[in-house]
Amino acid sequence: MPQTTDQTAGQPVGQPGAFARHALTATGLSLGYDGTRIVDKLDLAIEPGAITVIVGANASGKSTLLRGLARLLPPQAGTVTLDGRDIASLPSRKVATIVGLLPQQPIAPEGIGVADLVGRGRYPHQGWFRHWSSTDDTIVAEAMAATQTLELASRRMEELSGGQRQRVWIAMALAQNPDILLLDEPTTFLDVTHQVEVLDLLHELNHEQGTTVVMVLHDLNLAARYADRLVVMRQGTIIAEGAPAQVLTEAVVLDAFGLTARIIADPVCGSPLVVPIGRFHGAA
Amino acid sequence: MTTSARAAVDAAPLVRARTLRHRRERRIVLVLAALVLVVAATSLMVGAYNLSVPDLLRTLVGQGSSSENFIVFKLRLPRLTLAILVGVAFAVSGALFQTVLRNPLASPDIIGVTGGASAAAVFGMLVLGLGSVATSFMAFAGAMVVAAAIYLLAWRGGVVGYRFVLIGVGVAFMVQGLLGYLLSRADLRNAEDALTWLVGSVSGARWPEIAVLAAFLAVLLPAIGVLAGRMRMLQLGDDTASSLGVRAERSRLALLVAAVALAALATAFVGPLAFIAFVSAPIARRLVGTGSLALFPAALIGVLITTVADFTAQHLLPGALELPAGIITGAIGAPYLLWLLATQNRIGKGA
Numbered sequence: 259m260p261q262t263t264d265q266t267a268g269q270p271v272g273q274p275g276a277f278a279r280h281a282l283t284a285t286g287l288s289l290g291y292d293g294t295r296i297v298d299k300l301d302l303a304i305e306p307g308a309i310t311v312i313v314g315a316n317a318s319g320k321s322t323l324l325r326g327l328a329r330l331l332p333p334q335a336g337t338v339t340l341d342g343r344d345i346a347s348l349p350s351r352k353v354a355t356i357v358g359l360l361p362q363q364p365i366a367p368e369g370i371g372v373a374d375l376v377g378r379g380r381y382p383h384q385g386w387f388r389h390w391s392s393t394d395d396t397i398v399a400e401a402m403a404a405t406q407t408l409e410l411a412s413r414r415m416e417e418l419s420g421g422q423r424q425r426v427w428i429a430m431a432l433a434q435n436p437d438i439l440l441l442d443e444p445t446t447f448l449d450v451t452h453q454v455e456v457l458d459l460l461h462e463l464n465h466e467q468g469t470t471v472v473m474v475l476h477d478l479n480l481a482a483r484y485a486d487r488l489v490v491m492r493q494g495t496i497i498a499e500g501a502p503a504q505v506l507t508e509a510v511v512l513d514a515f516g517l518t519a520r521i522i523a524d525p526v527c528g529s530p531l532v533v534p535i536g537r538f539h540g541a542a
Numbered sequence: 543m544t545t546s547a548r549a550a551v552d553a554a555p556l557v558r559a560r561t562l563r564h565r566r567e568r569r570i571v572l573v574l575a576a577l578v579l580v581v582a583a584t585s586l587m588v589g590a591y592n593l594s595v596p597d598l599l600r601t602l603v604g605q606g607s608s609s610e611n612f613i614v615f616k617l618r619l620p621r622l623t624l625a626i627l628v629g630v631a632f633a634v635s636g637a638l639f640q641t642v643l644r645n646p647l648a649s650p651d652i653i654g655v656t657g658g659a660s661a662a663a664v665f666g667m668l669v670l671g672l673g674s675v676a677t678s679f680m681a682f683a684g685a686m687v688v689a690a691a692i693y694l695l696a697w698r699g700g701v702v703g704y705r706f707v708l709i710g711v712g713v714a715f716m717v718q719g720l721l722g723y724l725l726s727r728a729d730l731r732n733a734e735d736a737l738t739w740l741v742g743s744v745s746g747a748r749w750p751e752i753a754v755l756a757a758f759l760a761v762l763l764p765a766i767g768v769l770a771g772r773m774r775m776l777q778l779g780d781d782t783a784s785s786l787g788v789r790a791e792r793s794r795l796a797l798l799v800a801a802v803a804l805a806a807l808a809t810a811f812v813g814p815l816a817f818i819a820f821v822s823a824p825i826a827r828r829l830v831g832t833g834s835l836a837l838f839p840a841a842l843i844g845v846l847i848t849t850v851a852d853f854t855a856q857h858l859l860p861g862a863l864e865l866p867a868g869i870i871t872g873a874i875g876a877p878y879l880l881w882l883l884a885t886q887n888r889i890g891k892g893a
Contacts, residue, residue, distance in 0.1 A: 292699065330784045354787030365644070365779035370833025373559035381775055382787035392553075399553035411555040412562065415833075434786065 279306035280356050280437045280470070282327060282345075286336030289319070289326040295334065296322045298494040304438065309464050309471040311481040314491030315515050320474040321362065321442050323491070327472065328359035328440050354382035358436030362443050364427055366415040372426050373411040376402055379433030401432035405459060421452035428459065439463070441473040445480070453477070457484045482506050482529045490514050506530040563832045567839070570829050574842035581849045582626070586618050588857060624747035624811065625848045625867070627755050629818060631808035633844020634766065636819030637826075637837055638801035642776055642794045643703035646882055649820040650685070650805035651875075653710025656819075657717040658688025659809040664721055664736045668728040677739075678810040685806030688713060693798065700780075700791050742813035742868030744852050755811050758803075766800050766837070773797060773835055815851075815868045817875020818844050824882075847871060 282304040289297040297319040304310055304327070312320045325331040327338055329345045338345045345353060358379075366375060379401070380394045402408040405425040415423060424444065431439055444460070445453040461484055463469050475481040481488060482502040490498040490505060492514045498505045511519045517534055524531040587593045591613055593601070601610045636649045650656050662684020666672040672680065692713055696706040721740070725733050772793040775783040780790040805819060826839035851870035 325781070328785055330781055350784070350789055351787035354785060357785075359781065359785035361779065361781035361785070363779075364782045365777070367777040367833035368827070369831040371559055371563060373556045374563060374833060375778075377556075377560075378774060378778065379786070381771065384771075395553040395556055396551070399551040399556050402556070403551040408551070408555055412559040440785075 279468075281306055281339075281341055282357065282438055282470075282472075283339045284323075284327060284336065285339065287323075287326060287333055287338060288335040289322050289331050290334055291331075296494050297326060299336065300495055302489065302496060302499070304470060304472055305487055306438075306470050307464075307468050308486035309461070309484060310473075310487045310489060311485035312472070312474045312489045312491060313476075313478055313481050313514070318491040318514070319494040320491055322494075324359065324440050324442050324472070324474055328357055329353060330359065351382045351385070354434065354436070356436055357438045357440065358431050358434040359440040360427055360431045360442065360444060362446065366423075368416070370415050371411075372407060372413050372415060372418070373398070373402075375415060375426060376407070376429045376433050379430040379435075382434060397435060398429075398433045401429045401435075404432060404463070405429040420447050421449070421455070424448060424452070424456060425459070428456065432463065436469070438470040438472065441471070443474050443476060445475065445477070453480065460484070478506070478511070478532045479524065479529075482531070483524060483527055502529055506532065563834075566832060567830055567834060567836075570826075570839050571842065574839055574846065578626075578842055578845050578849070581846060581853065582622055585622055585849060585853045585856075586614060588853075589613070589618065620747040620749055620752060621744055621852070622849065623752050624755070625744045625852050626845050627752065627759060628744065628808040628812050628815065629822075629845035629848030630763075630841045631755075631759060631804045631844075632815060632818040632848075633822035633826075633840045634763070634837060635801045635804035635808070636821075636844075637823035637835065637840045638766065638773070638797050638804075639819070640823055641773055641835060642797045642801075643701075643706050644777075644779075645703040645707050646824055648703060648707050648710070650689075650802070651814065651817055651819050652714065652879075653692060653707055654712075654714030654717050655685050655689050655692075655710070655802055655805050656809045656814040657714045657721075659685035659806055660740055660814050661717040661720045661724070662687070663739060663810075663813075664724050667736050667739070668724055668732050681810040682806045685802060685809060688717065689798070689802040689806075693795075701794065738866060739813045740868075741866040742809075742815035742871070743855075743866030744812050744815075744848070745866070751811060755807060758807050762800055762803055762807075766797070769793065769797055769800070770835060770837065777833070777835070813866075813868065815848065816872035817878070818847050818871055821875050821878050822847065824878075847874065 284300055284302045287297060287300045288295055300323065312323065314320050322331065326333060329338060332346065340348060340353065340356060377394070377398050380390070380398065383394070384390065399408060402411065405428050407422070407426050407429050410418065410422060410426065415426065418426065424447075428444065431441070441460070444456055448456065457480060460471050460473070464471050485502050487500060488502045488505045489496055490510055497513055498510045506521060508519060508521050511517055511521070511532055519535055520533045521530050522533060523529070583595070583598065587595070587598050593610065593613070597606070597610060598614070600606055601614045606614065639648045639650060640646055659681040663677050663681040666677045666680035692706060692710045693701065695709045696702070698705070725736060728736065772788050775786050775788045776790060776793060783790045808815070822844040823836065823840040826836040826843045830836045830839055848867065848871070851874070852867040854870050855867045
């Protein structure tokens with residue numbers, strides 16, 4: 259697939275300015291649990307309309323940062339703002355119509371059907387006077403069609419494979435219809451085919467709907483290929499940020515992961531490809 | 543998602559899935575309601591003086607003889623009504639606990655909430671020498687205090703289900719110890735009264751008490767209905783619920799308060815009828831099998847267990863002595879607990 263994204267403007271191809279872009283920004287953000295500090299005085303502006311991928315070694319604070327951005331974790335210091343307003347001061351349902359998060363291990367109630375689960379993504383759009391309507395049905399059906407889960411509508415979650423289940427969860431996040439979608443390692447537990455499938459789906463979502471995507475990924479090469487912007491974390495701070503080709507250097511990989519590696523161009527699309535060296539190979 | 547970006551998608555599979563699900567839930571509710579009706583009619587007809595179906599119908603519409611009126615309206619109907627109300631209260635309470643703490647062991651009778659009510663009630667009876675109304679107040683307060691204590695002890699910037707349950711089980715042992723102490727130092731006749739109360743029974747129901755209980759339920763149940771949407775989101779885990787716009791901790795607290803109030807109320811009126819809260823919702827959810835909250839089916843199961851247990855204790859067990867219903871519910875609940883512990887650990891959901 260040719261790289262079609264224009265790095266300068268962050269405007270996805272196809273829908274320039276189709277709807278209001280929302281700005282999610284962390285300023286001096288410190289996060290942690292029970293007195294320990296995991297994310298330390300971090301500044302990050304999520305680029306609207308782009309795919310941002312957060313990478314870093316285990317325990318570098320990636321998931322914690324994502325939870326902080328989704329206001330699942332109150333800041334110990336600093337703020338997260340949505341369109342310039344403190345996210346903690348906004349009504350939580352209102353935020354949920356703009357920012358959605360797919361956790362790493364969401365829980366499906368025993369016996370729940372696929373259609374029922376995806377439909378629960380509509381919760382923030384409903385209220386005292388607005389109940390389930392045919393519009394909700396249409397949006398849910400679209401979300402399921404986009405993730406190829408519509409034919410699973412009558413099945414139960416426990417009957418599905420890992421890849422199918424992950425697509426159902428993404429369908430639920432799409433049904434929520436957020437402008438900014440945060441995903442915590444959406445490809446864990448999936449084999450490589452399904453990983454690529456899920457990432458292609460998110461790419462499509464970003465390019466066709468203009469959804470801002472922020473996700474944590476483990477695989478550096480897939481991260482480099484799918485990201486418009488790469489954020490590299492180490493010990494709760496950002497050590498590099500920007501377009502993958504600029505950010506992913508041998509020095510940064512060594513710094514963030516303690517890994518000596520070669521960086522070559524991905525033969526498929528030219529994005530940086532990290533080739534680890536290790537102790538026994540390529541001693542030259 | 544805008545429709546312009548994609549050709550319109552047919553929502554028919556969705557509607558079909560929903561229709562099937564609703565149909566299944568409705569069928570279960572109808573069957574359970576029919577069973578409740580049969581048990582209710584039977585317990586109104588059968589007794590030392592048997593009534594036929596026409597007798598019962600005649601009496602219910604106000605055409606009965608004075609002895610029939612006495613039997614139905616003074617003896618059997620109050621008892622049945624009380625059994626139904628506490629069945630609903632215990633079952634819904636258990637369903638709330640198990641859902642918001644996401645643990646099948648989280649039930650007011652396992653984690654010491656009803657135990658707290660018992661200890662307080664027995665303290666009131668044996669040490670303070672209180673009458674039945676004051677004892678009920680003591681029971682209610684005891685359940686509230688114990689639940690608040692468990693919540694505070696389990697609090698670590700939020701409440702996690704398994705920690706709540708473990709602390710609750712510990713607290714249950716403590717109140718059990720306290721009960722043992724109170725009973726052992728009491729004089730024999732008083733201790734016997736206390737013991738009867740501790741098993742739980744719906745005998746001795748009177749209309750004024752029933753009206754008070756019904757009034758409380760009329761407030762609590764609609765409030766729970768309002769919170770049901772939030773509860774459905776909490777089923778998906780705190781993170782998903784929060785990202786869908788539910789304030790998880792606050793909603794959980796509100797639902798727990800309602801659940802504790804239900805269990806405390808029911809215990810105050812009939813004593814700690816064992817295991818109804820614990821078994822009703824899991825049975826209902828297994829029957830329905832759609833991942834729904836199944837609050838209504840759970841309430842019906844609670845009613846069925848309570849009424850059948852009371853009927854069995856009154857009429858079906860050998861011996862002249864009339865047993866309290868709590869003995870029967872305990873006999874149903876204990877094997878279920880064993881089965882749950884055996885199977886849940888195997889599939890790794892014990893915590």
